[in-house]
Amino acid sequence: MSSVLQHIPPIDLHDFFTNIDLTTLAVAAPSLFILAHLVPYLWDSHAARSIPGPFLAKFTDAWLGLVAKNGHRSEVVHEMHQKYGPLVRLAPNHISIADPDALNIVYAHGNGALKSNFYDAFVSIRRGVFNTRDRQEHARKRKIVSHIFSQKSVVEFEPHIRQHVADLIAQWDHPPPPPDVRPGVNYLAFDIVGDLAFGAPFGMIAAAKDVAKVPRNQEGAMDSYGKDDSDEDAVEVPAVKILNGRGEYSMALGVLPPWWRPFVRMIPWYRRGSKDVKTLAGIAIMAVKKRLASPTDRVDLLSKLKAGRDSNGNPMGREELTAEALTLLIAGSDTTSNSTCAIIYHLAHNPHIQQRLHHELDEQLGTEDEIAATADQVKRLPYLEACINEGLRIHSTSAIGLPRVIPDGGLTILGHFFPAGTVVSVPSYSIHRDTAIWGEDVEDYRPERWFERDQAAMQKTFNPFSVGPRACVGRNLAFLELQIICASLLRRYEFVLESPDEPLGLQLQTSEGFLRKPLGCMVGIKRRDV
Numbered sequence: 447m448s449s450v451l452q453h454i455p456p457i458d459l460h461d462f463f464t465n466i467d468l469t470t471l472a473v474a475a476p477s478l479f480i481l482a483h484l485v486p487y488l489w490d491s492h493a494a495r496s497i498p499g500p501f502l503a504k505f506t507d508a509w510l511g512l513v514a515k516n517g518h519r520s521e522v523v524h525e526m527h528q529k530y531g532p533l534v535r536l537a538p539n540h541i542s543i544a545d546p547d548a549l550n551i552v553y554a555h556g557n558g559a560l561k562s563n564f565y566d567a568f569v570s571i572r573r574g575v576f577n578t579r580d581r582q583e584h585a586r587k588r589k590i591v592s593h594i595f596s597q598k599s600v601v602e603f604e605p606h607i608r609q610h611v612a613d614l615i616a617q618w619d620h621p622p623p624p625p626d627v628r629p630g631v632n633y634l635a636f637d638i639v640g641d642l643a644f645g646a647p648f649g650m651i652a653a654a655k656d657v658a659k660v661p662r663n664q665e666g667a668m669d670s671y672g673k674d675d676s677d678e679d680a681v682e683v684p685a686v687k688i689l690n691g692r693g694e695y696s697m698a699l700g701v702l703p704p705w706w707r708p709f710v711r712m713i714p715w716y717r718r719g720s721k722d723v724k725t726l727a728g729i730a731i732m733a734v735k736k737r738l739a740s741p742t743d744r745v746d747l748l749s750k751l752k753a754g755r756d757s758n759g760n761p762m763g764r765e766e767l768t769a770e771a772l773t774l775l776i777a778g779s780d781t782t783s784n785s786t787c788a789i790i791y792h793l794a795h796n797p798h799i800q801q802r803l804h805h806e807l808d809e810q811l812g813t814e815d816e817i818a819a820t821a822d823q824v825k826r827l828p829y830l831e832a833c834i835n836e837g838l839r840i841h842s843t844s845a846i847g848l849p850r851v852i853p854d855g856g857l858t859i860l861g862h863f864f865p866a867g868t869v870v871s872v873p874s875y876s877i878h879r880d881t882a883i884w885g886e887d888v889e890d891y892r893p894e895r896w897f898e899r900d901q902a903a904m905q906k907t908f909n910p911f912s913v914g915p916r917a918c919v920g921r922n923l924a925f926l927e928l929q930i931i932c933a934s935l936l937r938r939y940e941f942v943l944e945s946p947d948e949p950l951g952l953q954l955q956t957s958e959g960f961l962r963k964p965l966g967c968m969v970g971i972k973r974r975d976v
């Protein structure tokens with residue numbers, strides 16, 4: 447064999463590509479492209495072959511790539527489930543399973559399914575608790591991060607949350623209030639998480655502007671840690687916009703095979719997204735650097751991350767600390783603001799529901815004069831809790847099926863055997879619309895269903911924070927934030943649809959990257975007489 451190889455002259459790739467004529471290239475490139483998709487399909491004795499789905503998705507990941515890029519993945523996948531049933535093939539090796547019973551098999555503790563290479567598209571600085579795929583490495587990080595978010599710890603963050611809510615209210619009290627509440631709600635979520643994660647808010651509410659700072663020289667900033675070089679070395683960037691860009695880019699890139707990604711990144715849209723990933727990392731680098739330059743005994747996420755130890759007693763190094771602070775900024779900002787926006791929109795769209803909520807707030811908090819509700823007060827508000835849950839169900843900011851790889855030995859789901867290596871996911875958007883669980887009126891915002899229907903079935907299907915070892919570690923904080931924000935804003939204001947007669951007023955317009963985000967929330971704000 448080796449003697450045969452010795453007689454084959456080596457190919458000079460540079461020569462090959464410079465000498466190849468355009469006609470050959472025009473024929474060869476599409477043929478190679480078709481073969482690259484057809485051969486694996488014909489070879490494939492895979493269990494996925496018997497599962498229905500869009501024709502192109504059988505051959506290529508490009509179908510899901512385009513759907514993801516177009517910003518309505520969850521709606522499209524839901525339509526596919528309505529057409530084909532609970533199992534749909536979204537890509538040659540990716541099956542979507544729209545059945546609540548699959549949640550506990552795919553995502554549960556101990557079944558061995560790990561995050562897929564989709565999450566590699568979300569890495570910057572270095573892997574954080576969200577995009578680490580290795581089980582041991584994740585367990586090490588999760589141990590440090592999880593006690594930060596225990597119910598007991600989260601209450602320590604309450605004063606910071608309330609302070610920023612009061613700041614937003616002070617602004618909204620002075621007319622004219624903005625017709626789109628979305629920017630204000632975004633600034634609020636970023637200031638809260640910035641304050642908790644980095645020791646100081648970004649100052650977006652005060653500036654009424656989407657603004658954060660990044661180092662002029664990002665690499666150099668990582669080297670000069672702990673030194674506050676003052677703001678002269680910083681430039682201002684729109685953090686909310688950049689976070690959106692990064693979510694859309696990572697989502698659209700992550701569904702493509704890893705070997706496509708370097709080529710796809712050359713396309714201008716993806717190149718811009720890749721820049722957003724770097725800029726976003728710069729925000730964390732700047733904020734952590736600033737915070738470490740001025741030691742403080744403040745209790746917040748960063749002090750807790752710094753104090754955290756893994757099971758060998760080791761703390762996080764500076765780069766890991768920055769990567770985790772960035773993770774918390776990303777995970778804890780627009781998740782909360784998208785959900786808040788959607789809840790406000792649906793309340794504005796359903797005045798009778800808003801009236802019932804006002805009634806509960808007046809009855810329970812009427813004589814108390816805090817501007818921002820307290821953690822104790824929100825415990826007494828069951829109808830508010832139902833309004834929030836119903837908002838999380840119908841809007842589902844984390845709406846896509848989160849992809850997991852079937853472990854060695856395979857798994858049987860809904861009577862179907864999936865061999866090791868198959869990617870599976872359960873789309874929250876679709877199971878949040880399962881009429882057997884939620885009723886025929888799934889598209890209506892109706893908090894009352896939370897008191898009327900089978901509690902166990904609803905709890906088993908309700909998946910805004912995911913389940914199992916990779917479920918949202920910040921859910922206690924997230925829910926407390928939503929309760930304080932919604933109780934405070936709804937107690938003080940009445941939200942009304944600006945133009946209920948216009949078709950756009952009837953539906954919340956959204957665009958989906960990794961998260962499903964409202965494109966705006968055009969509602970009028972009226973100060974209530976309380």
Ligand code: HEM
Pocket residue numbers: 575576577588639773774775777778779781782785843844848910911912915916917918919920921923924
């Ligand atoms: C309404 C607000 C929120 C929603 C709907 C939400 C939802 C989720 C979901 C669905 C996941 C699983 C993601 C996946 O597997 O790909 C997740 C993970 C995570 N969330 Fe949240 N989240 C919210 C707020 C927060 C907040 C406030 C924080 C912290 C400040 C946070 C921190 C995290 C982290 C660190 C992870 C990764 C956990 C891991 O992989 O171990 N989230 N979140």
